[in-house]
Every structure is written in C-alpha cells, then in structure tokens.
Amino acid sequence: MTEVERHTYDVVVVGAGGAGLRAAIEAREQGMRTAIICKSLFGKAHTVMAEGGIAASMGNVNSDDNWQTHFRDTMRGGKFLNHWRMAELHAQEAPDRVWELETWGALFDRTKDGRISQRNFGGHEYPRLAHVGDRTGLELIRTLQQKVVSLQQEDFKEYGDHEARIKVFQEYTVTRVLKGHSVRGEDRVSGVFGYQRESGRFFTIEAPAVVLATGGIGKSFKVTSNSWEYTGDGHALALLAGATLVNMEFVQFHPTGMVWPPSVKGILVTESVRGDGGVLRNSEGKRFMFDYIPDVFRAQYAETEAEGDRWYSDQANNRRPPELLPRDEVARAINSEVKAGRGTPHGGVYLDVSTRLPAEEIRRRLPSMHHQFKELADVDITAEPMEVGPTCHYVMGGVEVDPDTAAASVPGLYAAGEVAGGMHGSNRLGGNSLSDLLVFGRRAGLHASLYAAALAERPELDEEQISAAAEEALNPFEGTGGDGPSENPYTVHQELQQTMNDLVGIIRREAEVAEALQRLVGLRERAERAVVEGHRQFNPGWHLALDLRNMLLVSECVARAALERTESRGGHTREDHPQMDSAWRKVNLICSLAEKGGADGSDGQIALVRKDNPPIRADLLALFETSELKKYLTDGELPSATIPEQRTDADADVDADVPDGAEQ
Amino acid sequence: MSYQANFRVWRGDSSGGGLEPYQVEVNEGEVVLDIVHRLQATQAPDLAVRWNCKAGKCGSCSAEVNGRPRLLCMTRMSTLPPDEPVTITPMRTFPVLRDLVTDVSFNYTKAREVPSFVPPQGLKPGEYRMAQEDVNRSQEFRKCIECFLCQNTCHVVRDHEENKPAFSGPRFLMRVAELDMHPLDAAAEEGLDRKRSAQEEHGLGMCNITKCCTEVCPEHIKITDNALIPLKERAVDRKYDPLVWLGSVIKRRK
Numbered sequence: 040m041t042e043v044e045r046h047t048y049d050v051v052v053v054g055a056g057g058a059g060l061r062a063a064i065e066a067r068e069q070g071m072r073t074a075i076i077c078k079s080l081f082g083k084a085h086t087v088m089a090e091g092g093i094a095a096s097m098g099n100v101n102s103d104d105n106w107q108t109h110f111r112d113t114m115r116g117g118k119f120l121n122h123w124r125m126a127e128l129h130a131q132e133a134p135d136r137v138w139e140l141e142t143w144g145a146l147f148d149r150t151k152d153g154r155i156s157q158r159n160f161g162g163h164e165y166p167r168l169a170h171v172g173d174r175t176g177l178e179l180i181r182t183l184q185q186k187v188v189s190l191q192q193e194d195f196k197e198y199g200d201h202e203a204r205i206k207v208f209q210e211y212t213v214t215r216v217l218k219g220h221s222v223r224g225e226d227r228v229s230g231v232f233g234y235q236r237e238s239g240r241f242f243t244i245e246a247p248a249v250v251l252a253t254g255g256i257g258k259s260f261k262v263t264s265n266s267w268e269y270t271g272d273g274h275a276l277a278l279l280a281g282a283t284l285v286n287m288e289f290v291q292f293h294p295t296g297m298v299w300p301p302s303v304k305g306i307l308v309t310e311s312v313r314g315d316g317g318v319l320r321n322s323e324g325k326r327f328m329f330d331y332i333p334d335v336f337r338a339q340y341a342e343t344e345a346e347g348d349r350w351y352s353d354q355a356n357n358r359r360p361p362e363l364l365p366r367d368e369v370a371r372a373i374n375s376e377v378k379a380g381r382g383t384p385h386g387g388v389y390l391d392v393s394t395r396l397p398a399e400e401i402r403r404r405l406p407s408m409h410h411q412f413k414e415l416a417d418v419d420i421t422a423e424p425m426e427v428g429p430t431c432h433y434v435m436g437g438v439e440v441d442p443d444t445a446a447a448s449v450p451g452l453y454a455a456g457e458v459a460g461g462m463h464g465s466n467r468l469g470g471n472s473l474s475d476l477l478v479f480g481r482r483a484g485l486h487a488s489l490y491a492a493a494l495a496e497r498p499e500l501d502e503e504q505i506s507a508a509a510e511e512a513l514n515p516f517e518g519t520g521g522d523g524p525s526e527n528p529y530t531v532h533q534e535l536q537q538t539m540n541d542l543v544g545i546i547r548r549e550a551e552v553a554e555a556l557q558r559l560v561g562l563r564e565r566a567e568r569a570v571v572e573g574h575r576q577f578n579p580g581w582h583l584a585l586d587l588r589n590m591l592l593v594s595e596c597v598a599r600a601a602l603e604r605t606e607s608r609g610g611h612t613r614e615d616h617p618q619m620d621s622a623w624r625k626v627n628l629i630c631s632l633a634e635k636g637g638a639d640g641s642d643g644q645i646a647l648v649r650k651d652n653p654p655i656r657a658d659l660l661a662l663f664e665t666s667e668l669k670k671y672l673t674d675g676e677l678p679s680a681t682i683p684e685q686r687t688d689a690d691a692d693v694d695a696d697v698p699d700g701a702e703q
Numbered sequence: 704m705s706y707q708a709n710f711r712v713w714r715g716d717s718s719g720g721g722l723e724p725y726q727v728e729v730n731e732g733e734v735v736l737d738i739v740h741r742l743q744a745t746q747a748p749d750l751a752v753r754w755n756c757k758a759g760k761c762g763s764c765s766a767e768v769n770g771r772p773r774l775l776c777m778t779r780m781s782t783l784p785p786d787e788p789v790t791i792t793p794m795r796t797f798p799v800l801r802d803l804v805t806d807v808s809f810n811y812t813k814a815r816e817v818p819s820f821v822p823p824q825g826l827k828p829g830e831y832r833m834a835q836e837d838v839n840r841s842q843e844f845r846k847c848i849e850c851f852l853c854q855n856t857c858h859v860v861r862d863h864e865e866n867k868p869a870f871s872g873p874r875f876l877m878r879v880a881e882l883d884m885h886p887l888d889a890a891a892e893e894g895l896d897r898k899r900s901a902q903e904e905h906g907l908g909m910c911n912i913t914k915c916c917t918e919v920c921p922e923h924i925k926i927t928d929n930a931l932i933p934l935k936e937r938a939v940d941r942k943y944d945p946l947v948w949l950g951s952v953i954k955r956r957k
C-alpha cells in the first residue's frame with residue numbers, strides 16, 4: 040500500500056486566502072477541529088496582492104450609502120446575471136465583516152472623524168472601498184492570519200497545544216476530494232488527498248466537510264495578474280468530485296495591467312489610480328473613455344471632462360468620469376483604441392496621474408504603484424504616465440453553490456471566494472471580491488460546521504480511491520501516459536497559455552473558440568505524456584505536471600461555455616454576437632464532468648447544459664426604475680404594474696426578511 | 704538587447720550541495736526570478752524556488768543574490784554587473800530544504816509567541832474611532848510582507864543558532880512595537896506590558912541597533928529607527944524609572 044500520512048479533522052478548508060481563513064475561523068469558533076491546507080506558505084495566498092480595497096456600504100464618507108445601493112451597483116456591474124440572493128447577502132453583510140476585522144487588529148485608513156475611510160471605485164455609486172493605501176489585501180490576509188494565531192494561543196492556554204483545534208498544513212497540495220457513502224448509499228465527501236511540496240509525500244485528511252477556497256484560474260492565460268497558485272485547482276477538484284461549475288465563460292480582463300517590460304507584462308495597476316483621479320489617454324492625448332459610454336450607463340456618467348473632474352470634489356451635483364465604468368467596458372475600450380492604431384509604443388494606452396495630483400499625494404495614496412513602476416519599469420509615476428493594457432484578472436464563473444449555505448451539489452462540499460460562482464454575474468466590481476471572501480467564507484465555514492456536527496456517522500475513506508489518487512500523482516515520473524514522445528510540462532503549459540490568450544481571450548469569435556477546443560484535446564493528450572526529472576522533494580516540474588490536469592479541465596469549461604453563449608455580456612465578448620440579449624440573461628451555463636468519450640461524441644471531458652437563472656425577488660427588482668430594468672430583462676420578467684415603481688428603503692428592509700431559501 | 708549570462712545557483716539539500724554553473728539568456732527588463740524560471744523551463748526543471756506574486760507583494764522569493772539578501776522578483780538584472788557571474792544562494796540563517804528553498808518555520812514559531820491584539824472592552828464592532836496620525840506608525844509596520852530577509856540578515860541569529868530560542872528577530876520585535884503603538888490595544892488593561900515582554904520574552908536586549916535589518920527591508924520600513932529604538936527607549940524608561948520599577952516589584956511579590 041502507498042505510504043500516506045493520515046489525519047482526521049471535522050472540517051477541512053482547502054485554501055488560506057481571505058475566503059479560506061475566514062471559513063476556518065468560523066469553523067473553529069463553531070467548535071470544529073479545523074484543518075487549513077495551502078499550496079504556499081501561510082500568509083502568502085493570492086489575497087495578499089489585492090490593492091484597492093474592500094467594498095462595504097458603511098456610509099462613512101457619504102452617509103447616503105446603504106446595502107440597497109451596493110446591491111444595485113453589484114447587479115448593474117454583473118449585468119443582472121448575478122445570483123440575486125448572493126448579491127443581496129453580500130451587500131447586507133459586508134459592513135459587519137469589515138468592522139469585525141478591526142476587532143481583530145486591522146488598521147484601515149481613517150476619515151477625519153476617526154472612522155474607516157472609503158474610496159471611490161469603478162461602478163460604485165458612492166465612495167465605498169475600505170482600504171489601507173494600495174495594500175488592502177495584505178492587511179486582510181495578515182489580520183486573518185493573526186486571528187488564526189490568536190485562536191491558537193487560546194488553545195495553547197487551554198490544551199497546551201497550539202494546534203489542538205486549528206492547524207495550518209502549509210505547502211500541502213490537494214489533488215483529489217475523496218468520497219464515501221452514507222447509510223442510504225448517497226455519495227458524499229469523506230476527505231481529501233494530496234502531496235506535501237517539501238517532501239513529496241502523500242497525505243490524506245479524513246473529514247466529512249470540505250470547503251474549497253482555492254481562488255482562480257488566471258495561470259491558464261498568458262497575460263495575467265495572477266500568481267502561480269491560480270491553476271484552477273478548486274474548480275477542477277469540484278468537477279472531479281461530481282459537482283458543477285456555473286458560467287465559466289465570464290473571465291475578467293482588468294483594463295490596466297503593466298505592458299512593459301515584457302517580463303512584467305500583466306502585473307496589475309490598481310484601479311485606485313483611476314479612483315483617485317488618474318485618466319486614460321491614447322497616443323493622440325485624447326481622454327477616449329468619453330467615446331465608450333454604453334447606453335445602459337449613460338445616465339450615470341459624465342459627458343464632459345469638466346463634469347468628470349468636478350465629480351471628485353462634488354459628487355452630489357456631477358456624474359462620474361467614464362474612466363470609472365465597470366472593468367469590462369474599460370478593458371474593451373482600451374483594446375479598441377490599440378487596435379485602431381492609437382496605442383502606445385508598447386501596445387497599451389497611457390494612464391496618467393502625474394498631471395492630476397501633486398507628487399507627494401501620489402506617493403501617499405499609491406505607494407505600491409509608485410514603488411512597482413520605479414523598481415520594475417524605471418517609470419516615475421509622479422512625473423510621467425504609465426503604459427497599461429488589459430490583463431486576465433479574475434474568474435466570475437465557479438462552483439455552483441447554494442447562495443445561503445455555500446454548499447455545492449455534492450453533500451459535504453462547500454465553496455467560497457473566487458472559486459465559487461454566481462455572486463458577480465458576468466462581471467465583478469472592484470472591491471467586491473474581498474468582501475465576497477469574508478461574507479461567503481464565513482457562511483461556508485458556518486454551514487460546513489453545522490453539516491459536520493449533524494452527521495450521525497462519518498463516511499470512511501476508501502482505500503481504492505487513495506491508491507488511484509497516488510497512482511495518478513506519480514504518473515509524471517513513470518511516463519505511462521500513452522503512446523508518443525514524452526513532453527516537457529513547461530512547454531505544454533506555455534502552449535496552453537498562448538491558446539487561451541489568443542483564442543478565448545478578451546474578444547472571442549466562434550471559429551477561434553472552436554479551434555481552441557480542438558487544441559485543448561491535443562494538449563490534454565500531451566499533458567498525459569508529461570515526464571518529469573528528479574525526485575519528489577520540492578520538485579516544481581512535477582507540481583506543474585499535476586496542475587496541468589486542472590488547467591486543462593477549467594480551460595475547456597471556459598471555452599465550451601464561451602462557444603455556447605451567443606451574446607456579449609460583461610466578461611464575455613463575442614465579436615460575432617456583439618449585443619447583450621435579455622433572453623440570455625435568464626440562462627446559466629452549467630459544466631460538469633462528462634462520461635468518458637462525451638455523450639455529444641466530442642473528445643471533450645466536459646458536459647455543458649443550460650439552466651434557468653432564478654427570477655429576482657420582487658422587492659429587490661423594485662429597487663430599480665422600470666426603465667432601467669427594461670435594458671436587462673425580457674418583457675415577461677418586468678415587474679407587473681401592481682408593484683410600485685420605487686419603494687422606500689424601509690419597505691425593502693421589511694421585505695428582506697423573506698425566509699431564507701425561499702427561492703432555491 | 705538579449706545576452707547570455709553566467710549564473711551560479713546553489714543546488715542541494717539538507718545533506719549538502721554546491722554552486723552549479725548555468726549559461727542562460729537574459730532579456731531587457733528581466734528580474735532574477737525570470738532567469739530562474741527560464742532555467743526551470745529549459746535546463747533544470749526540478750530547481751526548487753519559492754515564489755507567488757512576482758510583484759514584490761507576498762515575500763516568498765527571498766534568497767541571496769551575490770551574497771545580498773533580496774527578493775528575486777524585485778532584483779532587476781540591469782542592476783547587476785553583466786560581465787560577472789550571478790550567484791544565487793538560499794537564505795543563510797534558515798536550514799536548507801532544497802536548492803533555494805529554506806525551512807522558515809522559525810518565523811512562524813516566533814509569530815505565535817507574540818500575544819495577539821487585545822480588543823478594547825466596551826467597544827462594539829463599528830464603534831472603533833482612531834485618528835490617522837495615531838495609526839500611521841503601526842500601519843508602517845503592517846506593510847511588512849514577511850519576506851524574513853531582516854530575520855535572515857540580523858547578525859544576532861545569522862550564524863548564531865544558539866541565539867534563536869531567546870531572540871524573536873526584527874520582524875517580530877517590530878510586531879510587538881506595532882501592537883504597543885496601536886491606539887486601541889487593551890493589553891495593558893489585561894495586565895500585559897508589551898514593552899517589558901519585548902525585553903524579557905523576545906530578546907530586545909540582544910539587538911544592538913546595527914540597522915542591517917532596515918537596510919535589506921524591501922518595503923523600506925524603518926525597522927530600527929521607528930520600531931526597535933522607540934521600543935528600547937520605552938522599555939528602558941520603564942525598567943529604570945524608580946517608581947515604575949518599585950511598582951512592578953511590589954506587584955510581583957503579591
């Protein structure tokens with residue numbers, strides 16, 4: 040039998056970013072023995088890179104803000120494809136989740152009266168993003184990390200063991216979610232299997248509840264702001280365990296990534312640059328965003344530069360500058376400008392804050408950006424403009440979950456954070472991820488705990504699955520993956536990234552996406568023949584070979600869904616179907632693992648079905664003007680004449696108490 | 704603008720190892736981590752290195768370049784002499800696991816030894832009020848990305864294994880200072896004197912303010928001037944202030 044290190048816990052959280060840590064803290068506070076697993080060191084997860092802030096309608100800077108407004112902005116940003124219940128819970132609970140961080144030691148930037156300061160961001164009607172300069176993610180992760188440590192200190196006092204009830208397995212990678220059977224023969228989660236990076240040894244953790252909080256998929260694309268961890272592991276683990284993914288075609292390309300020098304291409308330039316006054320110009324010096332305001336947003340955005348500029352100091356009487364449109368709009372605009380030959384020498388556009396704010400102020404508000412450009416590109420952003428262009432940033436699609444409990448379709452499996460789908464619809468607003476991590480991380484931890492505690496008997500680990508998982512993981516050493524020459528995993532990865540970037544990138548066409556699906560089949564065959572050198576101890580070539588399975592599965596989901604959705608919406612732009620189509624708003628695309636050989640006769644591994652997007656609850660619809668709803672909904676979905684057009688917030692509050700799960 | 708550069712990379716594990724020579728292409732604008740990645744993709748697929756963000760934000764890629772402790776992702780090739788070989792070695796203060804990867808668990812142990820933030824009694828979430836001026840200092844310390852380069856550099860523990868149990872190192876002494884300067888930390892109300900604990904539990908006395916830690920900090924945090932020295936001054940104030948001293952002696956006798 041394979042040598043495997045074995046542990047037993049009540050709840051396993053895969054991922055130590057914002058979502059995973061918040062889930063784990065909740066599970067531990069619910070009395071569960073909790074394990075946190077992460078691929079890198081504790082405190083290094085991708086969340087650490089978040090810059091601009093965390094969205095919550097605390098109303099500290101503009102007291103008109105409230106959850107209803109945040110809800111409205113989120114739905115508009117997502118072009119109404121969002122699961123309305125997730126958007127509602129998110130908007131309602133975000134302020135509490137932020138305030139709670141202060142009680143754990145977080146130090147946000149302050150307003151004059153000593154409260155948490157909030158900044159403007161694209162798509163948010165009011166200044167809403169709590170922040171710490173441009174290193175908000177670091178503050179978030181450090182605060183949660185230190186909260187975990189404080190729980191461990193409590194346990195040390197009580198049990199003499201820091202790790203009695205919450206333990207971090209750092210540099211451990213999960214490759215399989217394991218399943219067992221209940222008495223009734225129902226399939227459900229029994230634990231996880233994986234390897235330790237340091238030694239290469241295998242491990243299992245037996246646990247009835249597993250929370251996936253593994254983040255995103257950006258490493259399947261060539262130009263990305265994402266770290267190596269973003270290989271779509273959680274998405275793939277969910278698929279392989281029998282769960283479903285929703286709306287994987289929606290991938291967010293952040294409008295402003297670095298474009299020069301080549302080795303830093305894709306690194307993020309925070310949206311705060313624009314939130315704090317930065318403007319976009321083409322090579323002719325024109326602020327081109329005024330030409331790209333789509334009809335659905337025309338009422339909310341300034342028509343002239345003068346009005347846009349006045350807005351920074353007087354928001355009551357002016358409309359926002361179009362640089363602060365949702366990200367998908369800005370990214371497409373930049374793409375068009377460059378295509379039209381009005382780009383910079385290195386194929387981007389100019390983002391300028393140097394003529395907009397005093398140098399001192401830039402250094403204070405945007406210290407990391409100042410540092411990043413100085414160190415990596417020899418550009419002083421207080422004196423000259425930056426060159427920027429779109430970069431793959433975030434995946435809106437993800438594991439299909441119940442909005443209230445974060446439960447996936449497989450009993451015992453939960454998902455929260457970027458790996459979960461639904462919340463952001465077709466496009467995420469800046470700042471809405473960090474708040475999403477906390478709101479749904481907590482919910483996932485809570486409901487995983489309730490589920491684990493209520494189980495009469497825990498499913499046992501199945502030795503056959505463990506041996507199969509071990510065999511799968513060792514394949515790259517054996518070179519047993521079929522006929523043909525052995526492959527270098529790095530080469531296969533580079534070709535995958537090029538394929539996704541070129542064929543399923545920011546602008547998509549039917550023939551190209553179909554071509555991508557073809558190539559993915561070939562890449563998968565080659566990935567199976569990937570062979571690695573050396574031994575199992577901290578071997579990056581081996582790790583990559585194993586990650587390829589996940590990236591290929593996820594890439595196929597993205598491509599298949601992108602081919603199916605014949606409209607343009609948010610993070611999915613089809614050049615051959617440029618309009619947004621209300622009929623498609625009602626449709627979610629659901630991916631699951633296909634039976635081998637695919638029922639549709641294709642060589643794919645993924646089956647795709649359409650599923651109705653549940654209708655938005657009436658009192659939430661009533662938060663919008665009918666004239667606005669008409670832009671998104673089909674006639675049949677519009678509120679009937681008996682529902683008053685606009686309600687007061689007090690009414691909506693009462694209605695928000697509709698019993699949980701009334702809709703699902 | 705590409706050229707061939709000579710690299711010497713430490714390869715090995717806890718049982719030993721040495722510098723391996725490589726010749727590798729370097730392009731305009733690249734950082735040392737780009738070169739390590741190129742080595743992995745073309746010549747040494749199993750070369751072990753830690754990294755995450757490649758943007759100087761996560762503090763994973765710490766190592767020593769030509770003997771200087773640095774982040775590999777923020778060290779541009781153009782800052783190194785092109786005609787001399789570039790030597791990359793793992794951080795020296797921590798035990799090697801493999802190649803450029805070291806066992807940094809020392810730091811996680813030390814982190815656990817610093818008592819956490821104590822929330823003030825009677826203030827509910829949402830009721831915290833702090834002035835920006837009062838949080839500036841602690842915010843500076845919270846810029847720390849835990850790259851552990853300062854821990855690696857400090858001579859108290861570099862090459863002095865025997866000092867490790869008693870000394871938390873600059874990063875975690877700074878954490879004590881951060882909490883001590885937090886406007887709402889209620890440790891004192893709970894009977895915890897952070898200044899004294901820095902001296903008595905975390906080895907502040909072993910620091911002789913050489914500032915080497917400050918010099919290597921990629922976040923440019925003034926560790927020595929802003930955290931360690933003020934902490935020392937105040938620790939000293941308390942220890943030698945006769946009244947405080949008397950008070951604490953009496954308290955301890957109880």
Ligand SMILES: Cc1cc2nc3c(=O)[nH]c(=O)nc-3n(C[C@H](O)[C@H](O)[C@H](O)COP(=O)(O)OP(=O)(O)OC[C@H]3O[C@@H](n4cnc5c(N)ncnc54)[C@H](O)[C@@H]3O)c2cc1C
Pocket residue numbers: 053054055056057058059076077078079084085086087088089090091092093094175176211212213214233252253254255264265266268272273307432433455456457458469470471472473474476
């Ligand atoms: C540069 C940048 C800036 C951003 N700025 C903002 C911002 O200002 N505001 C905002 O709201 N959002 C921002 N975002 C988005 C946001 O940071 C992410 O969406 C969010 O941090 C994801 O958090 P998470 O908890 O879901 O996952 P992560 O923080 O990515 O954590 C994933 C965890 O899962 C672990 N993991 C993954 N796979 C496995 C496996 N197989 N086995 C074990 N562990 C595994 C990883 O090790 C890691 O610990 C930004 C993103 C980027 C890239």
Ligand code: SF4
Pocket residue numbers: 856857858859872873909910911912913914915916917927931
């Ligand atoms: S100043 Fe103190 S902590 Fe910093 S390197 Fe010198 S002795 Fe070490």
Ligand code: SF4
Pocket residue numbers: 762846847848849850851852853854873874877916919920921922923924926
């Ligand atoms: S204080 Fe500076 S050098 Fe030390 S760990 Fe933090 S960021 Fe690194």
Ligand code: FES
Pocket residue numbers: 753754755756757758759760761762763764765774775776777
């Ligand atoms: S890789 Fe994150 S700091 Fe270098």
